Amino acid sequence: MTEPVFLAACARRSAAHTPVWIMRQAGRYLPEYRALREQHDFRTMMRTPELAAEVTLQPIRRFPLDAAILFADIMTPLDGLGLGLRFTPGPVVDRPLTTRAAIEALAWPPAEEHVGYVLETIRGLRGELPAQVPLIGFAGAPFTLYCYLVEGKGSKGFVRAKAFLHAEPAAAALLLGKLAELTIDYLAAQARAGAQALMIFDSWAGLLGPDDYRRFALPAVRRILEALAATGLPRIYFPNQGATLLEEVARLPLEVVGIDWRLPLSRARAVLGPGVAVQGNLDPAALFAPDAALEAAIERVLEEAGPGPGHVFNLGHGIEAATDPAKVARLVDHVHRRTARGGTP
Amino acid sequence: MTEPVFLAACARRSAAHTPVWIMRQAGRYLPEYRALREQHDFRTMMRTPELAAEVTLQPIRRFPLDAAILFADIMTPLDGLGLGLRFTPGPVVDRPLTTRAAIEALAWPPAEEHVGYVLETIRGLRGELPAQVPLIGFAGAPFTLYCYLVEGKGSKGFVRAKAFLHAEPAAAALLLGKLAELTIDYLAAQARAGAQALMIFDSWAGLLGPDDYRRFALPAVRRILEALAATGLPRIYFPNQGATLLEEVARLPLEVVGIDWRLPLSRARAVLGPGVAVQGNLDPAALFAPDAALEAAIERVLEEAGPGPGHVFNLGHGIEAATDPAKVARLVDHVHRRTARGGTP
Numbered sequence: 001m002t003e004p005v006f007l008a009a010c011a012r013r014s015a016a017h018t019p020v021w022i023m024r025q026a027g028r029y030l031p032e033y034r035a036l037r038e039q040h041d042f043r044t045m046m047r048t049p050e051l052a053a054e055v056t057l058q059p060i061r062r063f064p065l066d067a068a069i070l071f072a073d074i075m076t077p078l079d080g081l082g083l084g085l086r087f088t089p090g091p092v093v094d095r096p097l098t099t100r101a102a103i104e105a106l107a108w109p110p111a112e113e114h115v116g117y118v119l120e121t122i123r124g125l126r127g128e129l130p131a132q133v134p135l136i137g138f139a140g141a142p143f144t145l146y147c148y149l150v151e152g153k154g155s156k157g158f159v160r161a162k163a164f165l166h167a168e169p170a171a172a173a174l175l176l177g178k179l180a181e182l183t184i185d186y187l188a189a190q191a192r193a194g195a196q197a198l199m200i201f202d203s204w205a206g207l208l209g210p211d212d213y214r215r216f217a218l219p220a221v222r223r224i225l226e227a228l229a230a231t232g233l234p235r236i237y238f239p240n241q242g243a244t245l246l247e248e249v250a251r252l253p254l255e256v257v258g259i260d261w262r263l264p265l266s267r268a269r270a271v272l273g274p275g276v277a278v279q280g281n282l283d284p285a286a287l288f289a290p291d292a293a294l295e296a297a298i299e300r301v302l303e304e305a306g307p308g309p310g311h312v313f314n315l316g317h318g319i320e321a322a323t324d325p326a327k328v329a330r331l332v333d334h335v336h337r338r339t340a341r342g343g344t345p
Numbered sequence: 346m347t348e349p350v351f352l353a354a355c356a357r358r359s360a361a362h363t364p365v366w367i368m369r370q371a372g373r374y375l376p377e378y379r380a381l382r383e384q385h386d387f388r389t390m391m392r393t394p395e396l397a398a399e400v401t402l403q404p405i406r407r408f409p410l411d412a413a414i415l416f417a418d419i420m421t422p423l424d425g426l427g428l429g430l431r432f433t434p435g436p437v438v439d440r441p442l443t444t445r446a447a448i449e450a451l452a453w454p455p456a457e458e459h460v461g462y463v464l465e466t467i468r469g470l471r472g473e474l475p476a477q478v479p480l481i482g483f484a485g486a487p488f489t490l491y492c493y494l495v496e497g498k499g500s501k502g503f504v505r506a507k508a509f510l511h512a513e514p515a516a517a518a519l520l521l522g523k524l525a526e527l528t529i530d531y532l533a534a535q536a537r538a539g540a541q542a543l544m545i546f547d548s549w550a551g552l553l554g555p556d557d558y559r560r561f562a563l564p565a566v567r568r569i570l571e572a573l574a575a576t577g578l579p580r581i582y583f584p585n586q587g588a589t590l591l592e593e594v595a596r597l598p599l600e601v602v603g604i605d606w607r608l609p610l611s612r613a614r615a616v617l618g619p620g621v622a623v624q625g626n627l628d629p630a631a632l633f634a635p636d637a638a639l640e641a642a643i644e645r646v647l648e649e650a651g652p653g654p655g656h657v658f659n660l661g662h663g664i665e666a667a668t669d670p671a672k673v674a675r676l677v678d679h680v681h682r683r684t685a686r687g688g689t690p
Binding site: 261294322 | 501502504505507508509510511512514551553554555556557586588589606607608609612628629630631633634635638639642645661662665667
């Protein structure tokens with residue numbers, strides 16, 4: 001059996017074409033997703049393996065994507081821990097962790113028990129997905145989870161969460177360390193259930209400058225990546241808006257770094273070095289352009305990525321709900337055609 | 346008369362100490378500001394010269410700041426143009442510009458007539474401010490104004506505004522060009538009224554990658570900066586979250602570049618070169634730290650800025666409403682003491 005192109009690219013091996021998948025590919029831009037969401041709330045969909053698997057598969061049926069990603073939320077492993085977590089669908093935490101005592105009290109059962117539905121979703125998906133379409137498991141990075149847990153909800157600048165870092169650095173470090181442990185349990189369980197790559201979304205890494213990132217966010221990410229080495233799976237880390245953090249990221253033990261649209265991939269590669277694959281980074285706004293302009297924008301990303309192996313094509317951020325699915329078809333087709341290296345598998 | 350330290354730093358001349366002012370220094374973290382706001386809505390305060398001048402002066406009375414900044418909003422010059430602009434206090438545009446016809450119809454009277462209240466505020470302030478405290482006039486950059494005008498309100502990603510760039514590039518360019526003209530009129534009038542430096546806030550520049558920034562946002566900024574050369578005033582441009590755009594910014598005709606907290610000033614200086622002063626860039630969250638940690642964070646900014654002239658100390662973003670004013674006093678005092686070069690004026 002030929003190695004799936006996605007896994008080849010993660011390992012910086014050449015493949016028949018550059019693989020492509022899309023952040024939030026299982027989501028609201030798809031009418032079939034919206035139809036399901038009319039019948040079920042977000043939390044029910046996330047916690048019901050049949051529904052979560054169905055949603056994961058929807059984009060795979062529509063487009064020749066090169067990877068699937070588990071349908072879940074970055075806050076999923078914090079559900080059911082007494083924090084008053086709700087999905088609106090953005091996460092809201094009714095009892096935010098704003099005291100040392102509350103942070104000390106945070107506890108969680110083993111993943112098999114606590115998020116059994118996620119693991120069941122993964123096991124079910126492995127039987128449904130084509131062999132050429134690996135399944136990506138994922139989790140939120142500790143700092144990103146921390147932001148929601150301390151702020152209590154999504155926010156432009158997460159002022160309370162950032163203020164807490166500075167006002168109570170020891171309590172903040174305790175919480176970030178606990179979130180690293182929880183995430184290790186969670187991702188290792190996903191690996192055992194059958195995930196074929198593990199991605200860590202640090203959606204709010206870009207709220208920190210390099211000094212504070214090194215001090216507060218990085219140690220927890222490093223701990224997770226080191227612990228996951230034992231799984232043997234590709235480790236993908238996405239430090240969103242992290243252009244100024246990349247020198248730090250370059251020293252982490254990982255296989256792939258996701259890059260948002262702000263940083264051209266050639267510059268990311270120059271900082272990360274040849275030992276790391278890159279994933280990204282078309283601006284999701286380009287999907288609103290006429291086809292010729294969209295294709296020109298795709299070309300620029302491919303050019304910045306360079307001709308060598310080790311590029312997973314993706315957007316530089318999650319796809320927007322208002323996107324026309326026909327544009328996604330165009331995108332996937334264009335990347336495949338332009339990067340085809342003959343000798344198809 | 347000694348040259349004010351703020352103007353010396355803008356011109357990269359050495360001065361008695363590093364000047365410091367604070368983005369949004371006239372704002373909600375001050376109890377005296379909140380007291381006035383209880384009596385008047387934001388728009389009334391902005392449009393009433395006595396109130397706008399009073400608010401501008403509040404932080405100057407409290408702290409030995411080295412510059413004052415006009416109290417106004419980046420959307421001020423768009424008020425009264427039939428767009429249904431409201432301040433909540435964030436700007437909301439009830440009739441967003443989403444068609445070419447609406448963009449073509451956008452027109453404005455001469456600044457003296459249209460924003461006479463701003464010019465009167467500036468004239469009044471010049472008589473009230475100490476000679477050592479220059480007054481900064483300001484405007485929003487065309488792309489940032491464009492974001493609100495097309496999106497209709499503040500937004501995390503300004504998806505509609507960005508989609509419009511790609512879907513209707515010619516109409517978007519027309520709007521950006523008109524906003525450049527409007528901004529030239531507005532800032533030239535501020536200069537004639539007595540502003541002593543001119544700052545352009547590009548709050549949403551960081552929504553664009555370098556290619557799109559060069560294509561859509563940069564030409565309008567360049568036009569304004571070129572036109573303002575005739576004023577002879579220092580031109581300050583703040584491309585918020587613009588770490589990956591700085592190579593482009595380095596080629597603009599200007600005296601000072603504002604840097605947000607994500608990019609260490611040493612790296613900004615390396616890209617911008619010795620011919621430009623930098624302004625910034627303490628993370629506003631550091632003002633929530635205990636004094637010793639706050640002072641350590643200030644030291645890091647001073648160290649990154651380097652010993653040479655051409656640094657205006659500031660935050661890397663507007664001060665947060667929850668900030669304790671005593672921390673601002675500490676900040677100003679610490680910067681002054683640590684950078685004092687003897688021979689006080």
